[in-house]
Amino acid sequence: MNSSQDNLFAKPYKQVSDFQFDDKVAGVFNDMIRRSVPGYGQIINTIGDLAQQYAAPNTKIYDLGCSLGAATLSIRRRVEGRNCQIVAIDNSESMIERCNENLAAYVSETPVELVCGDIRDIKIENASLVVLNFTMQFLAPSDRENLLKNIYQGLVPGGLLVLSEKLYFKEDKIQSTLDDLHLDFKRANGYSELEISQKRSSLENVMKPDTLAEHEARIRAQGFEQFSVWFQCFNFASMVAIK
Numbered sequence: 501m502n503s504s505q506d507n508l509f510a511k512p513y514k515q516v517s518d519f520q521f522d523d524k525v526a527g528v529f530n531d532m533i534r535r536s537v538p539g540y541g542q543i544i545n546t547i548g549d550l551a552q553q554y555a556a557p558n559t560k561i562y563d564l565g566c567s568l569g570a571a572t573l574s575i576r577r578r579v580e581g582r583n584c585q586i587v588a589i590d591n592s593e594s595m596i597e598r599c600n601e602n603l604a605a606y607v608s609e610t611p612v613e614l615v616c617g618d619i620r621d622i623k624i625e626n627a628s629l630v631v632l633n634f635t636m637q638f639l640a641p642s643d644r645e646n647l648l649k650n651i652y653q654g655l656v657p658g659g660l661l662v663l664s665e666k667l668y669f670k671e672d673k674i675q676s677t678l679d680d681l682h683l684d685f686k687r688a689n690g691y692s693e694l695e696i697s698q699k700r701s702s703l704e705n706v707m708k709p710d711t712l713a714e715h716e717a718r719i720r721a722q723g724f725e726q727f728s729v730w731f732q733c734f735n736f737a738s739m740v741a742i743k
């Protein structure tokens with residue numbers, strides 16, 4: 501997978517523009533997400549383990565907001581021989597182009613339908629697994645419930661949703677403590693104070709994290725039978741919900 505070093509926010513900008521998944525970001529994304537999201541590698545591997553457990557024969561698996569295809573690749577290796585189809589969707593053309601190259605680098609009998617489109621517009625059907633790995637946080641808060649409704653109605657009984665998100669905490673000391681731990685994680689991964697603060701401004705209007713309680717309530721309200729956090733490091737978590 502392409503791995504140029506992320507130095508997009510290294511030089512000072514007079515005005516930092518809103519974060520976009522454009523060609524520049526796509527070109528460094530693998531490095532950016534690994535140095536920015538604690539536990540990302542483990543989450544990707546575990547999505548493969550969950551696919552092995554949940555991918556049912558003759559069903560579809562959706563990777564919504566697939567970026568460079570890391571989750572799709574992890575899933576595809578673990579579901580061979582089940583006549584599953586993976587649908588991987590992203591609305592960034594640059595991501596989709598690179599994702600296509602990444603998928604083509606490995607042989608597989610499991611077809612991947614790669615779609616350049618908006619995850620709010622597609623119909624989910626006959627799904628045994630739906631993955632939203634750090635994607636829902638980029639939707640307008642008002643669009644999140646509809647997306648979950650669409651996912652719930654498209655899952656087969658017993659199907660699994662994996663939802664990974666950056667979290668916000670209502671309790672101010674918890675919020676600042678976990679946020680500080682995340683900043684230390686970024687520093688330890690070589691990001692400067694300038695890179696950290698400029699990226700933060702760039703994300704401010706674009707990424708709106710919910711609290712864990714908001715996620716759980718919204719998921720349960722759709723009818724999901726069971727819900728749990730299976731991973732958390734600082735203010736990043738991954739949840740599972742079973743229909």
Ligand SMILES: Nc1ncnc2c1ncn2[C@@H]1O[C@H](C[S@+](CC[C@H]([NH3+])C(=O)[O-])CC(=O)[O-])[C@@H](O)[C@H]1O
Nearest residue numbers: 521565566567570590591592618619633634635638
């Ligand atoms: N409405 C939308 N429709 C389609 N795609 C969208 C939309 N909004 C944002 N995206 C896409 O969602 C992805 C979010 S990154 C996912 C990482 C990946 N899941 C991974 O496991 O590596 C997470 C992050 O950058 O923190 C980007 O590629 C956007 O183009």
Ligand SMILES: O=C(O)C(=O)Cc1ccccc1
Nearest residue numbers: 532533536537666699700703
């Ligand atoms: O970098 C951050 O501060 C984040 O919150 C995570 C992230 C990772 C990659 C793209 C956008 C946000």
